Amino acid sequence: xxxxxxxxxxxxxxxxxxxxxxxxxxxxxxxxxxxxxxxxxxxxxxxxxxxxxxxxxxxxxxxxxxxxxxxxxxxxxxxxxxxxxxxxxxxxxxxxxxxxxxxxxxxxxxxxxxxxxxxxxxxxxxxxxxxxxxxxxxxxxxxxxxxxxxxxxxxxxxxxxxxxxxxxxxxxxxxxxxxxxxxxxxxxxxxxxxxxxxxxxxxxxxxxxxxxxxxxxxxxxxxxxxxxxxxxxxxxxxxxxxxxxxxxxxxxxxxxxxxxxxxxxxxxxxxxxxxxxxxxxxxxxxxxxxxxxxxxxxxxxxxxxxxxxxxxxxxxxxxxxxxxxxxxxxxxxxxxxxxxxxxxxxxxxxxxxxxxxxxxxxxxx
Numbered sequence: 001x002x003x004x005x006x007x008x009x010x011x012x013x014x015x016x017x018x019x020x021x022x023x024x025x026x027x028x029x030x031x032x033x034x035x036x037x038x039x040x041x042x043x044x045x046x047x048x049x050x051x052x053x054x055x056x057x058x059x060x061x062x063x064x065x066x067x068x069x070x071x072x073x074x075x076x077x078x079x080x081x082x083x084x085x086x087x088x089x090x091x092x093x094x095x096x097x098x099x100x101x102x103x104x105x106x107x108x109x110x111x112x113x114x115x116x117x118x119x120x121x122x123x124x125x126x127x128x129x130x131x132x133x134x135x136x137x138x139x140x141x142x143x144x145x146x147x148x149x150x151x152x153x154x155x156x157x158x159x160x161x162x163x164x165x166x167x168x169x170x171x172x173x174x175x176x177x178x179x180x181x182x183x184x185x186x187x188x189x190x191x192x193x194x195x196x197x198x199x200x201x202x203x204x205x206x207x208x209x210x211x212x213x214x215x216x217x218x219x220x221x222x223x224x225x226x227x228x229x230x231x232x233x234x235x236x237x238x239x240x241x242x243x244x245x246x247x248x249x250x251x252x253x254x255x256x257x258x259x260x261x262x263x264x265x266x267x268x269x270x271x272x273x274x275x276x277x278x279x280x281x282x283x284x285x286x287x288x289x290x291x292x293x294x295x296x297x298x299x300x301x302x303x304x305x306x307x308x309x310x311x312x313x314x315x316x317x318x319x320x321x322x323x324x325x326x327x328x329x330x331x332x333x334x335x336x337x338x339x340x341x342x343x344x345x346x347x348x349x350x351x352x353x354x355x356x357x358x359x360x361x362x363x364x365x
Contacts, residue, residue: 002058002059002060002061003016003059003060003061004060004061004062004063004132005030005034005060005061005062006034006062006063006064006131006132006135006136006139007130007131007132008131009131009175009178009179010027010031010178010179010182010184010185013027013028013030013031014027016030016060017030020055020059022052026048026052028184029045029047029048030045030048031179031182031184031185032184032185033045033048034062034139034185035135035139035179035182035184035185035186036184036185036186036187038139038142038143039062040062040143041062042056042057042060042062063132064132064136064139064140065082065083065084065090065132065133065136065137065140066082066083067080067081067082067083067140067144068081068082068083068089069081070144076096077093077094077095077096078093078094078096078141078144078145079091079092079093079094080092080093080137080140080141080144081344082133082136082137082140084109084129084133086126086346087344087346088109088110088126088127088344088345088346089109089344090106090109090129090133090137090162090163091106091162091163092104092105092106092137092140092141092162093162094141094145094154094155096154100156100157101145101154101155101156101157102155102156102157102158102159103137103138103141103155103157103158103159104159104161104162105134105137105138105158105159105160105161105162105176106129106134106137106162106163106164107128107129107134107160107162107163107164107165107166107168107169107172107173108125108126108127108128108129108163108164108165108168108169109125109126109127109128109129109163109164109345109346110123110124110125110126110163110164110345110347110349111123111125111163111164111165112125112165112168112349113165113168113198113231113232113233114232115198115218115220115230115231115232116229116230116232116301116302117220117230117263117265117294117300117302119297119300120163120164122297122299122300123345123347124345124347124348124349125345125347125348125349126345126346126347126348127348128164128168128169128172129164129169129172130172131172131175131176131179134172134173134176135176135179135180137162138155138158138180138186141155142154142155156188156192157188157192157193157194158177158180158188158192158193158194159193159194159195159196159216160173160177160193160194160195160196161194161196161216165197165198165200166195166196166197167195167197167200167203167204167207168200168203170203170206170207173195174207174210174211177193177195177211177213178211180193181193181211181213189254190212190213190214190254191214191254191255192214193213193214194213194214194215194216194259195207195213195214195215195216196216196217196218196261197215197216197217197218198217198218198231198233199217199218199231199233199234199237199242200233200237201237201241201242201245204242204245204246204248204249205245205248205249207249208248208249208251208252208253209252212249212252212253212254213253213254214253214254214255214259215246215249215253215258215259216258216259216260216261216290217242217246217258217259217260217261218231218261219231219260219261219262220261220262220263220269221234221269221274222269222274222275222277222278222280222281223239223277223281224238224239226268226269226274227239230265230268230269239281243281243282243285246258246285246287247285250286256286257286257287257288257323258285258286258287258288259287259288259289259290260282260287260288260289260290261290261292262278262289262290262291262292263292263293263294264291264292264293264294264304264305264309264310264313265294265302265303265304265305266294266302266303266304266305266306266309267303268302270305270309270310270313271309271313272312272313272316274313275312275313275316275317276316278317279316279317279320279322282322283320287322287323288323288324288325289317289322289323289324289325290324290325290326290327291310291313291314291324291325291326291327292327293305293310293326293327293329295329310326314326
């Protein structure tokens with residue numbers, strides 16, 4: 001059975017080269033072709049001998065998830081629905097901007113954390129994505145955005161903010177991110193790869209010591225009581241533990257701050273009292289706060305905060321000396337905006353059938 005080279009971490013390329021009797025430099029060549037150049041077959045690998053190319057055809061393949069649907073929004077945002085087998089499909093989003101192109105990458109088919117305002121969380125959970133399914137999203141996007149074997153890559157930044165909780169699929173996500181960072185693969189800097197987590201504290205510490213990329217935390221509430229409702233993992237890792245982990249992470253992070261994401265929900269977490277609580281909560285944490293207008297989806301039960309409420313909330317934070325941005329909504333006409341990714345998930349949790357179990361899941365885990 002052929003091995004899929006997109007499945008390999010860097011050390012596995014080296015191991016593969018050794019197993020077929022080749023020297024370590026062959027591993028670097030293969031990485032450069034597969035990831036650096038986006039090669040889809042072995043015939044284009046012109047600096048590899050023809051006999052080795054023929055052998056590679058027999059024992060290896062370069063196989064990314066298949067594209068089910070490819071949609072472009074009015075603002076240029078592009079979304080792929082990718083088949084990952086057994087009835088599951090994930091979504092990947094490219095956001096073009098004047099000076100950069102950002103790819104939002106998924107890490108799981110569905111999500112087990114059940115954040116109440118997130119469409120992915122409502123879909124339930126099936127499984128973790130493999131390395132080839134994670135890095136394959138970047139490989140596919142680079143190909144479809146017009147990069148040839150020698151052309152510049154259109155993607156300058158990657159955010160692990162798609163479907164799933166990245167730190168719940170730690171080993172595969174880190175292996176994929178290490179390829180993103182490797183000069184023989186995608187060559188991105190640690191500042192240009194961001195991982196967003198709902199707050200798995202032990203895994204934040206592990207990431208700090210293994211692959212400290214830029215860190216974003218899905219906060220969404222200024223106190224434990226409200227966050228327990230919106231982000232149920234808070235019951236296991238409350239705010240005091242989460243913020244302590246953030247402070248530890250900054251010691252090795254490529255940036256000297258953590259980004260806190262805060263979705264703006266009308267009448268839920270958007271009052272000036274909430275803003276003042278947030279100031280008090282984060283006053284000793286070097287951070288940037290990213291306010292995210294809620295992006296609606298069917299049966300969400302929430303409404304987006306009004307523009308005036310968002311402005312008042314932002315101004316309250318800025319008056320306290322905090323760095324605040326309001327995220328511009330992109331791709332909402334194709335359901336590609338933050339919190340809208342749903343894909344197609346064969347839900348092993350049966351959450352859609354038994355929604356009351358969503359909250360129980362995190363209190364008993």
